[in-house]
Amino acid sequence: MNPAAEDAGCEPAGAVFLDKDGTLLEDVPYNVDPARMRFAPGVPSGLRRLAALGVPLVVVSNQPGLALGLFEEAALQAMQSHLRRMFADAGAALTAFYYCPHHPDGTVAPFACACRCRKPDSGMLERAAREHGLSLARSWLIGDILDDVEAGRRAGCRTVLLDNGNETQWRPGALRVPQHMAADFDEAASYVAQWMAARSRSHA
Template identity: 45%
Template structure:
Protein backbone atom coordinates (compact mmCIF):
# COMPACT_ATOMS: atom_id res chain seq x y z
CA UNK A 1 0.00 0.00 0.00
CA UNK A 2 1.10 3.56 -0.68
CA UNK A 3 1.38 6.61 1.53
CA UNK A 4 -0.24 9.80 0.27
CA UNK A 5 -0.41 13.48 0.96
CA UNK A 6 -3.88 14.89 0.34
CA UNK A 7 -3.81 18.56 -0.59
CA UNK A 8 -6.59 21.13 -0.54
CA UNK A 9 -6.72 23.18 -3.74
CA UNK A 10 -7.86 26.78 -3.15
CA UNK A 11 -5.75 28.68 -0.64
CA UNK A 12 -3.35 25.75 -0.20
CA UNK A 13 -2.01 24.52 -3.54
CA UNK A 14 -3.13 27.55 -5.58
CA UNK A 15 -4.06 31.12 -4.74
CA UNK A 16 -7.62 31.46 -3.51
CA UNK A 17 -9.85 33.10 -6.12
CA UNK A 18 -13.41 32.41 -4.90
CA UNK A 19 -15.51 30.21 -7.22
CA UNK A 20 -12.94 30.46 -9.98
CA UNK A 21 -13.30 28.35 -13.13
CA UNK A 22 -10.91 30.39 -15.28
CA UNK A 23 -7.66 28.45 -15.89
CA UNK A 24 -5.83 31.71 -16.64
CA UNK A 25 -6.34 32.88 -13.04
CA UNK A 26 -4.69 29.82 -11.51
CA UNK A 27 -1.39 30.54 -9.75
CA UNK A 28 0.53 28.09 -7.59
CA UNK A 29 1.10 29.14 -4.00
CA UNK A 30 4.55 29.99 -2.64
CA UNK A 31 6.70 26.90 -2.16
CA UNK A 32 4.21 24.51 -3.74
CA UNK A 33 6.57 23.05 -6.35
CA UNK A 34 9.48 22.62 -3.93
CA UNK A 35 7.15 21.10 -1.32
CA UNK A 36 5.56 18.60 -3.68
CA UNK A 37 8.91 17.68 -5.17
CA UNK A 38 10.21 16.87 -1.68
CA UNK A 39 7.15 14.72 -0.91
CA UNK A 40 7.26 13.03 -4.30
CA UNK A 41 10.93 12.12 -3.79
CA UNK A 42 9.99 10.51 -0.47
CA UNK A 43 7.48 8.28 -2.23
CA UNK A 44 4.22 9.95 -1.28
CA UNK A 45 1.32 9.91 -3.74
CA UNK A 46 0.04 13.46 -4.28
CA UNK A 47 -3.73 13.83 -4.34
CA UNK A 48 -5.84 17.00 -4.50
CA UNK A 49 -9.17 16.96 -2.65
CA UNK A 50 -11.31 20.05 -3.16
CA UNK A 51 -14.79 21.31 -2.30
CA UNK A 52 -16.28 22.96 -5.40
CA UNK A 53 -19.59 24.31 -4.17
CA UNK A 54 -19.62 26.83 -7.03
CA UNK A 55 -21.04 24.01 -9.16
CA UNK A 56 -23.98 23.48 -6.79
CA UNK A 57 -24.56 27.23 -6.54
CA UNK A 58 -24.62 27.57 -10.33
CA UNK A 59 -21.56 29.82 -10.60
CA UNK A 60 -20.01 27.47 -13.16
CA UNK A 61 -20.82 24.10 -14.73
CA UNK A 62 -19.19 20.87 -13.67
CA UNK A 63 -17.60 20.41 -17.08
CA UNK A 64 -15.75 23.69 -16.53
CA UNK A 65 -13.71 21.93 -13.86
CA UNK A 66 -11.87 19.92 -16.52
CA UNK A 67 -9.79 22.85 -17.88
CA UNK A 68 -9.08 23.90 -14.28
CA UNK A 69 -7.77 20.44 -13.41
CA UNK A 70 -5.74 20.35 -16.63
CA UNK A 71 -4.18 23.72 -15.81
CA UNK A 72 -3.21 22.64 -12.29
CA UNK A 73 -1.66 19.45 -13.66
CA UNK A 74 0.19 21.46 -16.33
CA UNK A 75 1.67 23.92 -13.83
CA UNK A 76 2.83 21.04 -11.66
CA UNK A 77 4.29 19.13 -14.63
CA UNK A 78 6.32 22.20 -15.55
CA UNK A 79 7.90 21.89 -12.10
CA UNK A 80 8.52 18.17 -12.50
CA UNK A 81 5.57 17.12 -10.34
CA UNK A 82 3.19 14.31 -11.28
CA UNK A 83 -0.19 14.61 -9.59
CA UNK A 84 -1.51 11.15 -8.74
CA UNK A 85 -5.15 12.09 -8.26
CA UNK A 86 -7.63 14.96 -8.28
CA UNK A 87 -10.97 14.62 -6.48
CA UNK A 88 -13.60 17.31 -6.05
CA UNK A 89 -17.02 17.57 -4.45
CA UNK A 90 -19.61 19.50 -6.52
CA UNK A 91 -22.31 19.38 -3.82
CA UNK A 92 -23.76 21.82 -1.32
CA UNK A 93 -27.04 21.30 0.57
CA UNK A 94 -28.00 24.95 -0.03
CA UNK A 95 -27.14 24.84 -3.74
CA UNK A 96 -29.41 26.17 -6.51
CA UNK A 97 -28.72 23.40 -9.02
CA UNK A 98 -31.04 20.57 -8.00
CA UNK A 99 -28.82 17.62 -8.87
CA UNK A 100 -25.99 18.99 -6.72
CA UNK A 101 -28.08 20.46 -3.87
CA UNK A 102 -27.65 17.48 -1.56
CA UNK A 103 -25.96 16.49 1.66
CA UNK A 104 -23.14 14.10 0.79
CA UNK A 105 -20.22 12.24 2.30
CA UNK A 106 -17.62 13.82 0.01
CA UNK A 107 -17.88 17.46 1.06
CA UNK A 108 -15.19 18.34 3.58
CA UNK A 109 -15.17 18.23 6.61
CA UNK A 110 -16.49 14.73 5.84
CA UNK A 111 -13.83 12.31 4.59
CA UNK A 112 -15.53 10.85 1.51
CA UNK A 113 -13.01 12.06 -1.09
CA UNK A 114 -10.07 10.75 0.91
CA UNK A 115 -11.74 7.40 1.51
CA UNK A 116 -12.60 7.07 -2.18
CA UNK A 117 -9.02 7.86 -3.18
CA UNK A 118 -7.67 5.40 -0.62
CA UNK A 119 -9.85 2.63 -2.01
CA UNK A 120 -9.15 3.39 -5.66
CA UNK A 121 -5.42 3.99 -5.26
CA UNK A 122 -4.53 1.53 -2.49
CA UNK A 123 -3.57 4.26 -0.01
CA UNK A 124 -2.64 3.39 3.58
CA UNK A 125 -4.36 6.21 5.46
CA UNK A 126 -2.59 5.90 8.85
CA UNK A 127 0.69 6.75 7.12
CA UNK A 128 -0.84 9.56 5.04
CA UNK A 129 -1.35 13.29 5.60
CA UNK A 130 -3.83 16.05 4.78
CA UNK A 131 -2.70 19.64 4.18
CA UNK A 132 -5.26 22.45 4.08
CA UNK A 133 -5.85 26.07 5.00
CA UNK A 134 -9.04 25.71 7.05
CA UNK A 135 -10.23 23.43 9.85
CA UNK A 136 -12.66 21.60 7.52
CA UNK A 137 -9.58 20.26 5.69
CA UNK A 138 -8.00 19.17 8.95
CA UNK A 139 -11.21 17.48 10.06
CA UNK A 140 -11.60 15.58 6.79
CA UNK A 141 -8.05 14.28 7.12
CA UNK A 142 -8.47 13.30 10.75
CA UNK A 143 -11.81 11.59 10.11
CA UNK A 144 -10.21 9.59 7.31
CA UNK A 145 -7.51 8.40 9.69
CA UNK A 146 -4.68 10.60 8.41
CA UNK A 147 -2.53 13.11 10.21
CA UNK A 148 -3.29 16.72 9.26
CA UNK A 149 -1.45 20.01 8.91
CA UNK A 150 -3.16 23.39 8.94
CA UNK A 151 -1.66 26.20 6.88
CA UNK A 152 -2.36 29.22 9.05
CA UNK A 153 -2.69 31.85 6.33
CA UNK A 154 -5.68 33.72 7.70
CA UNK A 155 -8.24 31.80 5.64
CA UNK A 156 -9.81 30.13 8.68
CA UNK A 157 -12.14 32.68 10.27
CA UNK A 158 -14.42 30.61 12.50
CA UNK A 159 -12.06 28.58 14.72
CA UNK A 160 -14.81 26.40 16.16
CA UNK A 161 -12.93 23.43 17.56
CA UNK A 162 -14.27 19.91 17.93
CA UNK A 163 -12.92 16.41 18.60
CA UNK A 164 -11.82 15.97 14.96
CA UNK A 165 -10.34 19.25 13.73
CA UNK A 166 -7.19 19.62 15.81
CA UNK A 167 -4.16 19.63 13.47
CA UNK A 168 -1.04 17.63 14.23
CA UNK A 169 1.01 20.65 13.12
CA UNK A 170 0.45 24.23 12.01
CA UNK A 171 2.63 25.60 9.21
CA UNK A 172 2.98 28.90 7.37
CA UNK A 173 3.18 27.44 3.85
CA UNK A 174 3.33 24.25 1.79
CA UNK A 175 7.09 23.94 1.99
CA UNK A 176 7.11 24.11 5.77
CA UNK A 177 4.31 21.52 5.85
CA UNK A 178 6.25 19.18 3.55
CA UNK A 179 9.36 19.46 5.71
CA UNK A 180 7.30 18.60 8.81
CA UNK A 181 5.95 15.49 7.09
CA UNK A 182 9.41 14.36 6.00
CA UNK A 183 10.84 15.03 9.46
CA UNK A 184 8.07 12.96 11.05
CA UNK A 185 8.52 10.04 8.66
CA UNK A 186 12.31 10.11 9.05
CA UNK A 187 12.05 10.09 12.85
CA UNK A 188 9.60 7.20 12.71
CA UNK A 189 11.90 5.21 10.42
CA UNK A 190 14.88 5.82 12.71
CA UNK A 191 12.85 4.65 15.72
CA UNK A 192 11.79 1.51 13.86
CA UNK A 193 15.36 0.75 12.75
CA UNK A 194 16.59 1.21 16.31
CA UNK A 195 13.93 -1.21 17.57
CA UNK A 196 14.89 -3.84 14.98
CA UNK A 197 18.58 -3.68 15.94
CA UNK A 198 17.83 -4.53 19.59
Protein backbone atom coordinates (compact mmCIF):
# COMPACT_ATOMS: atom_id res chain seq x y z
CA MET A 1 0.00 0.00 0.00
CA ASN A 2 1.15 3.51 -0.79
CA PRO A 3 2.39 5.17 2.45
CA ALA A 4 0.28 8.20 1.60
CA ALA A 5 -2.66 5.83 1.38
CA GLU A 6 -3.31 5.82 5.10
CA ASP A 7 -4.66 8.88 6.76
CA ALA A 8 -7.42 7.91 9.20
CA GLY A 9 -6.03 4.99 11.15
CA CYS A 10 -5.58 2.03 8.83
CA GLU A 11 -8.18 3.08 6.28
CA PRO A 12 -7.06 2.98 2.65
CA ALA A 13 -6.66 6.39 1.08
CA GLY A 14 -8.86 7.87 -1.54
CA ALA A 15 -7.42 8.84 -4.90
CA VAL A 16 -8.27 11.37 -7.57
CA PHE A 17 -8.99 9.68 -10.89
CA LEU A 18 -8.50 11.83 -13.96
CA ASP A 19 -9.72 11.46 -17.50
CA LYS A 20 -7.05 12.33 -20.08
CA ASP A 21 -8.39 13.83 -23.33
CA GLY A 22 -10.59 16.87 -22.85
CA THR A 23 -9.93 16.90 -19.10
CA LEU A 24 -6.18 17.00 -18.55
CA LEU A 25 -5.24 17.64 -22.16
CA GLU A 26 -6.72 19.69 -24.96
CA ASP A 27 -9.24 17.49 -26.73
CA VAL A 28 -7.42 16.19 -29.82
CA PRO A 29 -9.01 12.92 -31.03
CA TYR A 30 -6.80 9.82 -30.74
CA ASN A 31 -3.82 11.92 -29.73
CA VAL A 32 -0.77 9.94 -28.59
CA ASP A 33 1.80 12.30 -30.10
CA PRO A 34 3.85 14.02 -27.36
CA ALA A 35 4.41 17.00 -29.66
CA ARG A 36 0.67 17.68 -29.72
CA MET A 37 -0.01 17.18 -26.01
CA ARG A 38 -1.05 20.41 -24.29
CA PHE A 39 -2.62 20.87 -20.87
CA ALA A 40 -6.21 22.11 -20.96
CA PRO A 41 -7.02 25.42 -19.21
CA GLY A 42 -6.52 25.38 -15.45
CA VAL A 43 -4.69 22.05 -15.37
CA PRO A 44 -1.21 23.03 -14.08
CA SER A 45 -2.62 25.00 -11.15
CA GLY A 46 -5.23 22.32 -10.50
CA LEU A 47 -2.62 19.57 -10.43
CA ARG A 48 -0.63 21.57 -7.88
CA ARG A 49 -3.73 21.79 -5.68
CA LEU A 50 -4.25 18.04 -5.89
CA ALA A 51 -0.56 17.26 -5.35
CA ALA A 52 -0.67 19.22 -2.09
CA LEU A 53 -3.21 16.70 -0.76
CA GLY A 54 -0.67 13.87 -0.97
CA VAL A 55 -3.19 11.46 -2.49
CA PRO A 56 -2.61 9.26 -5.55
CA LEU A 57 -3.39 10.82 -8.92
CA VAL A 58 -4.48 8.15 -11.38
CA VAL A 59 -5.34 8.64 -15.05
CA VAL A 60 -8.05 6.39 -16.52
CA SER A 61 -8.41 6.74 -20.28
CA ASN A 62 -10.31 5.01 -23.09
CA GLN A 63 -7.86 4.45 -25.95
CA PRO A 64 -9.96 2.88 -28.72
CA GLY A 65 -7.38 3.93 -31.31
CA LEU A 66 -5.61 0.65 -30.56
CA ALA A 67 -8.67 -1.40 -31.47
CA LEU A 68 -9.28 0.79 -34.52
CA GLY A 69 -5.72 0.37 -35.79
CA LEU A 70 -4.83 4.06 -35.52
CA PHE A 71 -1.68 3.48 -33.44
CA GLU A 72 0.21 0.72 -31.66
CA GLU A 73 0.82 0.19 -27.95
CA ALA A 74 4.38 1.51 -28.24
CA ALA A 75 2.91 4.94 -29.00
CA LEU A 76 0.92 4.77 -25.77
CA GLN A 77 4.07 4.09 -23.79
CA ALA A 78 5.74 7.19 -25.23
CA MET A 79 2.62 9.22 -24.49
CA GLN A 80 2.55 8.03 -20.87
CA SER A 81 6.21 8.93 -20.37
CA HIS A 82 5.59 12.43 -21.70
CA LEU A 83 2.48 12.84 -19.54
CA ARG A 84 4.52 11.94 -16.45
CA ARG A 85 7.00 14.68 -17.37
CA MET A 86 4.15 17.14 -17.84
CA PHE A 87 2.83 16.27 -14.37
CA ALA A 88 6.30 16.74 -12.88
CA ASP A 89 6.70 20.11 -14.59
CA ALA A 90 3.39 21.15 -13.00
CA GLY A 91 4.61 20.10 -9.54
CA ALA A 92 2.65 16.85 -9.32
CA ALA A 93 3.33 13.13 -9.65
CA LEU A 94 1.32 10.73 -11.80
CA THR A 95 0.80 7.66 -9.65
CA ALA A 96 -0.53 5.38 -12.39
CA PHE A 97 -1.98 5.39 -15.88
CA TYR A 98 -4.68 2.89 -16.88
CA TYR A 99 -6.08 2.64 -20.37
CA CYS A 100 -8.74 0.59 -22.11
CA PRO A 101 -7.58 -0.56 -25.57
CA HIS A 102 -10.91 -2.09 -26.58
CA HIS A 103 -13.76 -1.13 -28.86
CA PRO A 104 -16.65 -3.39 -29.92
CA ASP A 105 -16.37 -2.07 -33.49
CA GLY A 106 -12.59 -2.42 -33.64
CA THR A 107 -10.61 -4.14 -36.37
CA VAL A 108 -7.51 -5.24 -34.44
CA ALA A 109 -7.64 -8.53 -32.52
CA PRO A 110 -7.66 -9.02 -29.54
CA PHE A 111 -8.86 -5.45 -28.88
CA ALA A 112 -12.01 -5.65 -31.01
CA CYS A 113 -14.40 -6.69 -28.29
CA ALA A 114 -16.72 -5.52 -25.54
CA CYS A 115 -15.11 -5.28 -22.11
CA ARG A 116 -15.57 -4.13 -18.53
CA CYS A 117 -12.76 -1.58 -18.58
CA ARG A 118 -14.10 0.81 -21.20
CA LYS A 119 -15.81 3.80 -19.62
CA PRO A 120 -18.69 4.18 -18.76
CA ASP A 121 -17.92 0.86 -17.08
CA SER A 122 -15.71 0.93 -14.00
CA GLY A 123 -13.09 -1.74 -14.62
CA MET A 124 -10.10 0.60 -14.77
CA LEU A 125 -10.96 2.24 -11.47
CA GLU A 126 -11.55 -1.09 -9.77
CA ARG A 127 -8.24 -2.44 -11.02
CA ALA A 128 -6.43 0.66 -9.77
CA ALA A 129 -8.05 0.26 -6.36
CA ARG A 130 -6.91 -3.37 -6.13
CA GLU A 131 -3.37 -2.68 -7.29
CA HIS A 132 -2.80 0.45 -5.19
CA GLY A 133 -4.85 -0.30 -2.08
CA LEU A 134 -7.30 2.56 -2.65
CA SER A 135 -10.71 3.26 -1.19
CA LEU A 136 -13.08 4.00 -4.06
CA ALA A 137 -15.67 5.32 -1.62
CA ARG A 138 -13.18 8.03 -0.59
CA SER A 139 -12.07 8.79 -4.15
CA TRP A 140 -13.08 11.34 -6.76
CA LEU A 141 -13.14 11.25 -10.54
CA ILE A 142 -12.82 14.36 -12.71
CA GLY A 143 -13.94 14.05 -16.33
CA ASP A 144 -15.39 16.03 -19.19
CA ILE A 145 -18.24 13.77 -20.36
CA LEU A 146 -21.03 11.84 -18.66
CA ASP A 147 -19.44 8.48 -19.50
CA ASP A 148 -16.65 9.52 -17.10
CA VAL A 149 -19.21 10.40 -14.45
CA GLU A 150 -20.97 7.07 -14.88
CA ALA A 151 -17.72 5.12 -14.60
CA GLY A 152 -16.85 6.94 -11.40
CA ARG A 153 -20.25 6.43 -9.86
CA ARG A 154 -20.35 2.75 -10.85
CA ALA A 155 -17.09 2.35 -8.94
CA GLY A 156 -18.52 4.16 -5.91
CA CYS A 157 -16.55 7.41 -6.35
CA ARG A 158 -17.72 10.98 -6.13
CA THR A 159 -17.47 12.83 -9.42
CA VAL A 160 -16.93 16.26 -10.95
CA LEU A 161 -17.93 17.04 -14.52
CA LEU A 162 -16.09 19.75 -16.41
CA ASP A 163 -18.73 21.82 -18.16
CA ASN A 164 -16.36 22.76 -20.96
CA GLY A 165 -18.48 21.91 -24.00
CA ASN A 166 -17.08 18.43 -24.65
CA GLU A 167 -20.27 16.63 -23.61
CA THR A 168 -22.70 16.96 -26.51
CA GLN A 169 -25.19 14.12 -26.03
CA TRP A 170 -26.29 14.56 -22.40
CA ARG A 171 -27.89 11.12 -22.18
CA PRO A 172 -29.64 11.05 -18.77
CA GLY A 173 -29.38 8.34 -16.16
CA ALA A 174 -29.23 7.85 -12.43
CA LEU A 175 -25.48 7.20 -12.56
CA ARG A 176 -24.79 10.14 -14.88
CA VAL A 177 -25.34 12.94 -12.35
CA PRO A 178 -22.10 14.38 -10.92
CA GLN A 179 -21.72 15.69 -7.39
CA HIS A 180 -20.38 18.93 -8.84
CA MET A 181 -19.92 20.73 -12.15
CA ALA A 182 -16.96 23.01 -12.78
CA ALA A 183 -16.03 25.44 -15.52
CA ASP A 184 -12.44 24.24 -15.75
CA PHE A 185 -9.95 21.85 -14.18
CA ASP A 186 -8.65 24.28 -11.58
CA GLU A 187 -12.17 24.88 -10.25
CA ALA A 188 -12.76 21.11 -10.16
CA ALA A 189 -9.49 20.49 -8.33
CA SER A 190 -10.26 23.24 -5.83
CA TYR A 191 -13.63 21.67 -5.03
CA VAL A 192 -12.12 18.20 -4.57
CA ALA A 193 -9.22 19.55 -2.51
CA GLN A 194 -11.55 21.40 -0.16
CA TRP A 195 -13.72 18.30 0.31
CA MET A 196 -10.74 16.02 0.96
CA ALA A 197 -9.11 18.49 3.34
CA ALA A 198 -12.34 18.89 5.31
CA ARG A 199 -12.80 15.14 5.51
CA SER A 200 -9.24 14.68 6.69
CA ARG A 201 -9.75 17.29 9.44
CA SER A 202 -12.96 15.62 10.56
CA HIS A 203 -11.11 12.32 10.99
CA ALA A 204 -8.05 13.79 12.68
